[in-house]
Amino acid sequence: MRDFRQQFPFFASQAPSIYFDNAATTQKPQCVIDAIEHANIHQSANVHRSSYQLAASVTDAYESARDDVAQLINAPNTKQVFWSKGATESLNLLAHGLGELCRIEHALWQGDEIIILTSEHHANILPWQQLVSRLSPMKKLRVTPVSPDSKGNFDYTQLRDAISERTAIVAIAHVSNALGCIHPIAQITQWAHRHNALCIVDGTQAVAHIQVDVQALQCDAYVGSSHKMFGPTGVGFGYATHAILDALPPYQVGGEMIEYVSFDEVRYQSYPLKFEAGTPNISGVIGMGAAARFIKQQQTTIQSIEDELLEYLTQQLQSLPVITILGDNHNERVSLCSLLIAGVSHYDILRLLDDQHIAVRVGHHCAMPLMQHLHIDGTLRVSLCAYNTRAEIDVFMTSLHQAIMTLTASSEPAGINRISPQSRLHSDSDSHSQSESHVQTTLPLAQAFLGLTDYSASFRQIMLSAKECPILQETMRTPQYHVAGCEVDVWLANQNGQFAAFTTSKIIKGLLAILLEKANQLPVEERRQFDFAQYLATLGISHHLSQSRVDGLTVVIEQLSV
Numbered sequence: 001m002r003d004f005r006q007q008f009p010f011f012a013s014q015a016p017s018i019y020f021d022n023a024a025t026t027q028k029p030q031c032v033i034d035a036i037e038h039a040n041i042h043q044s045a046n047v048h049r050s051s052y053q054l055a056a057s058v059t060d061a062y063e064s065a066r067d068d069v070a071q072l073i074n075a076p077n078t079k080q081v082f083w084s085k086g087a088t089e090s091l092n093l094l095a096h097g098l099g100e101l102c103r104i105e106h107a108l109w110q111g112d113e114i115i116i117l118t119s120e121h122h123a124n125i126l127p128w129q130q131l132v133s134r135l136s137p138m139k140k141l142r143v144t145p146v147s148p149d150s151k152g153n154f155d156y157t158q159l160r161d162a163i164s165e166r167t168a169i170v171a172i173a174h175v176s177n178a179l180g181c182i183h184p185i186a187q188i189t190q191w192a193h194r195h196n197a198l199c200i201v202d203g204t205q206a207v208a209h210i211q212v213d214v215q216a217l218q219c220d221a222y223v224g225s226s227h228k229m230f231g232p233t234g235v236g237f238g239y240a241t242h243a244i245l246d247a248l249p250p251y252q253v254g255g256e257m258i259e260y261v262s263f264d265e266v267r268y269q270s271y272p273l274k275f276e277a278g279t280p281n282i283s284g285v286i287g288m289g290a291a292a293r294f295i296k297q298q299q300t301t302i303q304s305i306e307d308e309l310l311e312y313l314t315q316q317l318q319s320l321p322v323i324t325i326l327g328d329n330h331n332e333r334v335s336l337c338s339l340l341i342a343g344v345s346h347y348d349i350l351r352l353l354d355d356q357h358i359a360v361r362v363g364h365h366c367a368m369p370l371m372q373h374l375h376i377d378g379t380l381r382v383s384l385c386a387y388n389t390r391a392e393i394d395v396f397m398t399s400l401h402q403a404i405m406t407l408t409a410s411s412e413p414a415g416i417n418r419i420s421p422q423s424r425l426h427s428d429s430d431s432h433s434q435s436e437s438h439v440q441t442t443l444p445l446a447q448a449f450l451g452l453t454d455y456s457a458s459f460r461q462i463m464l465s466a467k468e469c470p471i472l473q474e475t476m477r478t479p480q481y482h483v484a485g486c487e488v489d490v491w492l493a494n495q496n497g498q499f500a501a502f503t504t505s506k507i508i509k510g511l512l513a514i515l516l517e518k519a520n521q522l523p524v525e526e527r528r529q530f531d532f533a534q535y536l537a538t539l540g541i542s543h544h545l546s547q548s549r550v551d552g553l554t555v556v557i558e559q560l561s562v
Contacts, residue, residue, distance in 0.1 A: 004298065004301055004302075004305065004386050007029040008027045008028070008029050008387050009033070011027075011387065017357045017358075017359065018357060018388075019359050020359055020384060020388065021359045021361045021383060022388075023205060023336055023381060024361055024383070026208055026227065026228055026230050027230070027387065028232070029291075029294055031293075032231055032232070032290045035286055035290035036232060036287040038286075039058075039061070039286040039287070043057065043282070043286070045058045046058070046279055046282070047062045047280065047282055048062075048256050061286050061289075062285055064289060065286050065288060065290075065292070066081050066083070066285075066289070067289075068289040068290075068293050069081050069289065069292045070239075071292070072212070072295060073203075073207070073212045073213070073214050073222060074213040074214060074215050075214055079245075079272055080239050080242065080272070081239050082238050082239075082245075082272035082276060083275075083276055083285055084235075084275075085234055085235065085236060085281075086226070086227070086234065086235065087123060087202060087204045087223040087224055087225040087236050087238075088236075089236065090224075090236055090237065091124055091127050091200075091223055092127045092251070093275060094127075094223070094238065094244075094248070095131045096251055098198070098248070099131040099134060099135055101248070102135060102168070103135060103139065106247060109168055110197065111165065111167050111168035111195075111197060112139070112140060112142065113141070113143075113164075113166045113167050113168060114142070114144070114168060114169045114170075114171060115146060115159070115163060115167055115169070115197075116128065116143060116144075116171045117145065117148075117154070117159070118145045118147040118148065118369050118373045119148060119154075119173070119367055119369075120173055120202070120367065120369075120370075121173065121178075121202065121204070121366050122367070123202070123366070124171055124172075124202045125143075128143050129143055145369065146158055148179075151326060151329070152327035152338070152370075153328075154181065154183075154327075154330070156183075156184060156187070159188065159191070160191050163194075163195055164195055165195050168198065169197060169199075169200055170189075170192040170198070170199045170200070171200045171202070172185070172188060173201070173202040173205065174202065174205070174210075175205035175206040177336075177366070177367065178326075178364075178365045179327035179336075180327060180335075180336030180338060180383075181327045181330035182330070182334060185199070185217045186216060186217050186218060189220075193218070198220040198221070199218075199221075200219070200221045201217065201219045201222045201223070203223060204223070204224055205334065205336075207224045207228070207229045208228060208230060208385070209334045209335065209385075211299060211303070214239055221238065221240040222240075223239070224236055226284065226287070226291060229288075229291050229295060230291040230294055230295065231287050231288040231291035231292075232281075232283075232287040234284055235281045235285055238275075245271040245272070245275075246270075248271075248275075250274050250275065252277040253268075253277055254278045255279070256269075256276070257269055257274050257275070257277045301386065302385075306334065306335040306384060306386050309393065310334070310335040310336075310384065312393060313337060313382065313384065314328070314337065316394075316397045317339065317397075320400075320401065320404070323339055323340070323342075324340040324341075324342075325337050325338065326339070326340065326374070335384035335385070335388075336382070336383040338365075338379040339381070339382065340379055340380075341380060341404060343408055344506075345407075345488070345503075345504045345506060346362040346378055347378075347504075347508065348403075348407050348505050349362070349404070351507055352407070353396075353400065353403060356399045358395070358399055360381065360396075361380075361383070362378055362379070362381065363378040363488070365379070365381055377488075407506065443517045443518060445465050445513055445514050446517065446535075446539055448461055449461055449514075449541060450539065450540075459507075462511060463506050463510055465513045466506045466507075469501060469509045469512050470513075470516055470520070472491050472492070472495075472502040473500075476491065476493050476495075476500075483555050484555060488503060488504070488505045488508055489503060490502070490512070490556060491503070499516045499520055500516070512553075514539070515532055515556065515557070515560065516560075518535060519532070527560065527561065530561070533557060
């Protein structure tokens with residue numbers, strides 16, 4: 001295990017960080033980093049365009065990477081692998097092309113229904129929905145989801161029974177990014193083929209963790225992303241049968257994918273080049289080839305370590321009765337656990353774990369339909385890789401237990417944590433002057449922060465302030481008042497000149513309480529001109545705000561200023 005981890009320079013550079021978000025992106029081994037660097041320094045020429053020696057050598061390296069990926073997934077022929085920006089583009093390419101075959105009533109398209117699982121990543125839902133919309137009303141198509149039970153476990157006989165003569169396509173992930181379960185693709189492909197349906201597989205979460213053999217799976221298409229298999233971002237692959245690749249029209253047109261062009265006639269090259277218009281991400285493809293070779297060489301080690309880590313993590317999580325692991329009844333799983341924690345917000349857990357330099361993912365994981373089906377607003381996802389360790393799991397479990405205890409501890413009345421008369425103001429004169437102008441207009445909740453001298457006291461005061469947030473009534477928590485956010489939901493509305501809000505996160509609720517206390521005190525014109533971001537900075541709590549779309553508070557501030 002130690003030898004495997006040492007191949008990844010990230011861990012030496014980021015100690016003591018614990019990285020448990022491998023389903024989002026994996027770290028890169030030194031061999032991949034070296035391959036990308038070598039390509040950028042020594043192989044800087046275009047591919048498939050020139051015959052001089054350097055260009056020819058780069059084309060050879062580029063096509064060698066295609067062979068590496070083909071070998072990794074056991075494709076029958078290297079030409080059946082095409083490059084893309086990632087699995088998302090590969091799925092869009094397939095959906096667009098298959099939609100065109102449906103339009104012309106090609107023999108490959110049989111039926112009027114596309115079956116997917118409710119747990120699919122948005123990248124394997126939206127292209128099919130778009131296909132249906134694009135062909136309507138000329139073609140009457142529908143997308144039919146098959147759902148798990150209330151605990152995230154699938155009964156695959158329901159999927160089997162849903163496939164019929166009406167089914168044109170079964171689009172399914174090899175491994176669920178939100179549940180971690182490995183779907184029985186070979187069996188599902190047989191069910192699909194029994195009814196002349198195609199089976200399209202999103203292998204994004206599978207390639208780095210389990211052995212993939214497209215010939216054994218007998219699927220009609222398979223896609224993956226480099227950055228989830230130890231490679232660089234912005235590049236991926238697709239595989240499909242000869243029949244599909246031959247029938248599909250080009251997804252984009254441009255340089256190098258043509259055989260002949262005039263103003264009277266166009267002839268396209270055969271696959272895979274007909275799907276690769278324009279100059280590709282050459283160093284990225286070469287890097288992905290190195291990643292494919294790395295996985296092929298380390299596959300036994302990867303699976304052995306990850307099986308051991310999953311068993312250990314599962315045992316530790318099961319020792320905390322407030323935790324539910326979604327989908328844990330599946331016999332086949334990768335090293336990913338999607339958690340519900342009773343009584344606390346997953347976003348609040350993330351913020352506390354992040355303070356301990358532990359990276360996990362919370363939210364809907366680009367699987368909103370699954371969360372809607374389960375009637376939850378998201379989960380805390382722990383996704384491991386073979387470079388993780390038992391010791392890291394131990395640290396995570398200790399920090400997780402402490403975070404749960406902190407968030408479920410009884411709260412004292414707001415305002416008690418004023419421990420010093422000195423306010424946290426900027427030292428330079430301009431900032432000091434600006435801060436004083438804000439301090440003069442602060443209200444009770446805000447005043448409580450001015451004497452706080454450390455992060456923990458400030459955090460506790462935010463938690464206490466949550467009790468004072470004007471709560472938006474349940475009937476108003478509708479899409480109209482929803483503030484877009486990735487990992488936490490916020491609803492905000494102005495009722496008779498006063499703002500009210502709701503979120504399940506205590507941290508965000510506390511921050512909302514402070515913002516709304518000020519907003520509701522200001523006349524409309526003054527509120528529109530007020531600098532709420534500076535107001536929070538003056539109180540010394542800006543470090544509790546995310547600069548991304550995670551908590552949605554940036555949008556809240558924008559709405560307060562409307």
